[in-house]
Structure formats: structure tokens, C-alpha cells
Amino acid sequence: MILTEKHKELIERIGVFHEHKGMQPLVGRIIGLLLVHEEGEVSFDEIVEQLGVSKSTVSNALTFLQAKGRCVYSTRPGDRKRYFALKVSDWREDFEKELQNIAEIQKFIDEVLEVRTEKNPEFNCRMRDFSNFLCFFKQEIPSLFERFKKQQA
Incomplete structure (x- = not known):
């Protein structure tokens, strides 16, 4: 596939977005x-060629994506190449788990509030x-x- 300027610009924006979320820039660009x-x-x-980066950098980024369950690879009979794709088949389950993980921060906040004094009531109030x-x-x-499922039905 030949990438257009619009493709390249979008890939770069996606890369910057993921970089701001703490990932390596190449990880987001591969996504x-x-x-x-x-x-x-x-x-x-093709990833190496399209993104113009070294094989070792791509290898590290793909290893990271696979370890995080975001990317999978497949092979084809008679072809030694590995083909990488995003793992999106069970996005609802993955996203729900991610939201639950975010919500788990509450446990830590509550524990922090238990050990804090009232020396900084404004901070404590914001944490509560x-x-x-x-x-x-x-x-919620x-x-x-559930509301999304009903809307899609």
C-alpha cells in the first residue's frame, strides 16, 4: 500500500497522541x-519501510504491543514473513477491563485519605x-x- 500524505499525517498524529499517554513514539505510529x-x-x-525506522526499534515496539495484548501476528503458508494486526475483535471486553482498572484507583485514593492528616483540607477534599x-x-x-448494546440493536 502506498501511503498518501493524509495517511502519513494521521499516523503521525496517532503517534503523538500515544506519546502523550506515555508510550514510545514509534508504538503509536505503528498503531x-x-x-x-x-x-x-x-x-x-513493510512497517520498517513505511515508517523509516530501524528493524531493532520496530522489533522492540512490536514486542511491547504484543505483551500489552494490543497486537497479534499471523503467518501464511509458504511465506516466512510475520504479518502484524491490531487486536480489535474483543474491544468491548478489553475496554471494559481498562475502565475497571482506571476505577480501581479509587482504592488507592481511599487508602491515601486514611493516612493523611487534616493539614491540607483542600487537597483532601479534592481527593474525596x-x-x-x-x-x-x-x-456506571x-x-x-448495556445502553450501547441496546442502541446498536
Whole structure:
């Protein structure tokens, strides 16, 4: 696939987004390439070529993506290449788990509040507010997915 300037710009924006979330820049750019590529899967060599980066850097980024369960690879009979694709088949389950993990922060916030003194009441108040929101958020996650399912039906 030949990438257009629009593809390249989108891949770069996706890379910057993921970089701001704490990932290596190339990880986000690979995600971007896998998203925009018409085939839905890309060979290792094509990733190197399309993104203009070293094989070792691509290898490290793909290892990271596979370890995080975000990327899978497949092979084809008679072809020694590995083809990488995003793992999106069970996005609802993965996203729900991710939201539950975010909500788990509440436990830590509550423990922190137990050990803090009242020396900084304004900070404590903000943390209690955050904890209350996370509790609400955690309770709402299942109904959020149910409403989405009904809307899609």
C-alpha cells in the first residue's frame, strides 16, 4: 500500500497522541499504520519501510504491543514473513477491563485519605471528590455498555 500524505499525517498524529499517554513514539505510529492500512495487517519489513525506522526499534515496539495484548501476528503458508494486526475483535471486553482498572484507583485514593492528616483540607477534599467520582464511574460502567448494546440493536 502506498501511503498518501493524509495517511502519513494521521499516523503521525496517532503517534503523538500515544506519546502523550506515555508510550514510545514509534508504538503509536505503528498503531496508526495498522489502523490506516487497507489490508488490516502489515509485514515487519513493510512497517520498517513505511515508517523509516530501524528493524531493532520496530522489533522492540512490536514486542511491547504484543505483551500489552494490543497486537497479534499471523503467518501464511509458504511465506516466512510475520504479518502484524491490531487486536480489535474483543474491544468491548478489553475496554471494559481498562475502565475497571482506571476505577480501581479509587482504592488507592481511599487508602491515601486514611493516612493523611487534616493539614491540607483542600487537597483532601479534592481527593474525596475524585474518589466519589471513581466510585460512581465504576458503578456506571456496566450500564454504559448495556445502553450501547441496546442502541446498536
